[in-house]
Amino acid sequence: xxxxxxxxSALGSPEPFDYAPAHRRLRSWLVAALAAAxxxxxxxxxxxxxxxxxxxxxxxxxxxxxxxxxxxASANGGAAGGFTANEFAGYFLTxxxxxxxxxxxxxxxxxTQIRTGxxxxxxxxxxxxxxxxxxxxxxxxxxxxxxxxxxxxxxWFVFDAEVDVSAVSIIAGIVVLPLAAVGRFLVDALVGVTAxxxxxxxxxxxxYTYASLVFAGQFAPLVLLxxxxxxxxxxxxxxxxxxxxxxxxxxxxxxxxxxxxxxxxTGWSAVLFxxxxxxxxxxxxxxxxVGA
Amino acid sequence: xRSALLEDLQYRANFWLYLVNALVELALSVATLGxxxxxxxxxxxxxxxxxxxxxxxxxxLQTVVQGVVHPSVAQLVQDIRTGNFDxxxxxxxxxxxxxxxxxxxxxxxxxxLLGIGLTLYGLGHAGEWPSLAxxxxxxxxxxxxxxxxxxxxxxxxxxxxWTVQGEGILWTLDxxxxxxxxxxxxxxxxxxxxxxxxxxxxxxxxxPAEALIGRxxxxxxxxxxxxxxxxxxxxxxxxLLAVRRYEGASA
Numbered sequence: 001x002x003x004x005x006x007x008x009s010a011l012g013s014p015e016p017f018d019y020a021p022a023h024r025r026l027r028s029w030l031v032a033a034l035a036a037a038x039x040x041x042x043x044x045x046x047x048x049x050x051x052x053x054x055x056x057x058x059x060x061x062x063x064x065x066x067x068x069x070x071x072x073a074s075a076n077g078g079a080a081g082g083f084t085a086n087e088f089a090g091y092f093l094t095x096x097x098x099x100x101x102x103x104x105x106x107x108x109x110x111x112t113q114i115r116t117g118x119x120x121x122x123x124x125x126x127x128x129x130x131x132x133x134x135x136x137x138x139x140x141x142x143x144x145x146x147x148x149x150x151x152x153x154x155x156w157f158v159f160d161a162e163v164d165v166s167a168v169s170i171i172a173g174i175v176v177l178p179l180a181a182v183g184r185f186l187v188d189a190l191v192g193v194t195a196x197x198x199x200x201x202x203x204x205x206x207x208y209t210y211a212s213l214v215f216a217g218q219f220a221p222l223v224l225l226x227x228x229x230x231x232x233x234x235x236x237x238x239x240x241x242x243x244x245x246x247x248x249x250x251x252x253x254x255x256x257x258x259x260x261x262x263x264x265x266t267g268w269s270a271v272l273f274x275x276x277x278x279x280x281x282x283x284x285x286x287x288x289x290v291g292a
Numbered sequence: 293x294r295s296a297l298l299e300d301l302q303y304r305a306n307f308w309l310y311l312v313n314a315l316v317e318l319a320l321s322v323a324t325l326g327x328x329x330x331x332x333x334x335x336x337x338x339x340x341x342x343x344x345x346x347x348x349x350x351x352x353l354q355t356v357v358q359g360v361v362h363p364s365v366a367q368l369v370q371d372i373r374t375g376n377f378d379x380x381x382x383x384x385x386x387x388x389x390x391x392x393x394x395x396x397x398x399x400x401x402x403x404x405l406l407g408i409g410l411t412l413y414g415l416g417h418a419g420e421w422p423s424l425a426x427x428x429x430x431x432x433x434x435x436x437x438x439x440x441x442x443x444x445x446x447x448x449x450x451x452x453x454w455t456v457q458g459e460g461i462l463w464t465l466d467x468x469x470x471x472x473x474x475x476x477x478x479x480x481x482x483x484x485x486x487x488x489x490x491x492x493x494x495x496x497x498x499x500p501a502e503a504l505i506g507r508x509x510x511x512x513x514x515x516x517x518x519x520x521x522x523x524x525x526x527x528x529x530x531x532l533l534a535v536r537r538y539e540g541a542s543a
Contacts, residue, residue: 053461053468054464056468057468057471060471061471063483067483068328068335068478071335071336071479072331072332072335075332075334075335076332080331081331200309202310202313203313206313206316206317207316213324214324219324220327220328224327224330224331226327226330229323229327
């Protein structure tokens with residue numbers, strides 16, 4: 001079965017997939033996500049300038065974080081919170097990698113689609129709009145990560161980055177990364193879905209951005225946060241979708257922490273999935289009621 | 293532009309929205325500074341008070357970038373796509389200037405107060421008030437910084453003429469601006485020079501703050517002014533080239 005990315009209608013199952021048997025549903029979901037991915041890859045190539053700038057901003061962010069914390073480490077006698085200057089470089093370059101591989105746009109795109117009514121035709125397709133979005137991001141992320149790799153390698157050498165990496169941590173990381181991508185997508189989608197009821201969600205968006213910056217371990221490794229913030233971070237979902245995979249990949253988790261992390265990530269994903277499913281169903285009804 | 297102002301003033305709810313936004317952003321800035329300065333007293337000689345002055349400049353320039361330039365360029369992108377830009381070109385006012393100031397997000401201008409407040413707090417807490425001369429240099433550097441930011445945006449938005457990028461690129465630029473909370477001065481020598489070159493916005497935010505706290509080195513002040521001139525010229529050139537290639541959405 002081949003899927004045409006342009007229409008996304010070649011799913012093979014004309015009936016709404018809610019009623020299809022589970023294994024066929026899963027298969028058509030995968031095909032749909034792949035079709036969306038291919039389409040996004042084609043679009044992405046056209047929007048090269050934006051991609052280039054996007055990549056540059058991501059690299060810049062990593063360089064600034066590394067530089068800030070290296071300065072802190074050297075002003076502090078060589079290390080801060082158990083991180084040496086070179087380990088900070090390893091941490092933030094891995095953050096860059098994980099951020100890129102799990103990135104989503106649903107938080108910004110969905111509200112626009114809802115406001116402008118672009119969502120209406122998407123709802124008529126046999127593919128769930130959120131699933132399409134997920135597939136698209138997957139392709140975008142892989143493309144961008146491949147594009148960024150050379151720069152990451154260069155920065156790795158420039159900053160003399162160090163990570164305590166082992167075969168086990170890499171395998172664990174590879175297993176956890178898809179989970180983290182799903183978790184992050186669910187959080188983002190939940191923020192985006194609020195646009196069904198709220199016309200302006202700018203404040204919510206920036207609250208989310210900053211919360212994830214601090215609590216996810218993006219601005220600083222979690223151990224460097226003051227105690228109460230650390231506790232809050234371990235309760236909230238952000239850390240488990242970013243900081244935890246990074247710490248796993250850089251060899252900073254023991255087995256117990258890894259198991260707890262996977263459990264937290266899975267648990268949060270399940271909760272978020274249910275919340276999103278409920279919110280989506282109600283949201284679409286509210287959306288229809290507006291007459292769009 | 294006046295009609296745009298009046299339109300915005302009607303939506304008073306947005307004021308509260310931006311106020312909440314600004315407060316959240318303020319909380320984040322203070323929190324990140326708290327985290328970093330919980331581990332050290334100074335980075336390369338920059339104290340926490342110094343960084344408050346930098347944040348003040350950050351918010352001041354942000355008001356210009358996100359309150360005026362972003363909405364204006366977003367309008368431009370939309371006009372190009374819909375073909376309304378054709379009319380713009382026929383008008384006697386300079387189209388590039390209009391494209392940078394045609395819309396004002398009035399309520400976002402509350403950021404100005406935040407910027408001034410943070411600057412005064414940083415200076416007052418350190419107890420070192422700048423001299424009149426320093427304030428004059430600060431004003432000059434603010435002009436240079438604003439020019440750098442506006443020219444940079446204009447330069448990038450001219451790309452839309454060639455590639456019909458849409459608004460995505462504007463969000464990327466906003467995102468880029470988010471990273472200039474740190475003065476380039478805290479970075480070690482070579483990195484400071486590299487960042488000033490490849491990342492003009494960093495220089496735009498750093499130099500005015502440096503002027504106020506008496507850390508401005510002349511090479512960097514000159515570099516900022518030079519960069520402002522060069523970027524403005526480049527933005528002008530790119531704009532003229534882009535307009536020449538523009539044939540209208542319907543043509």
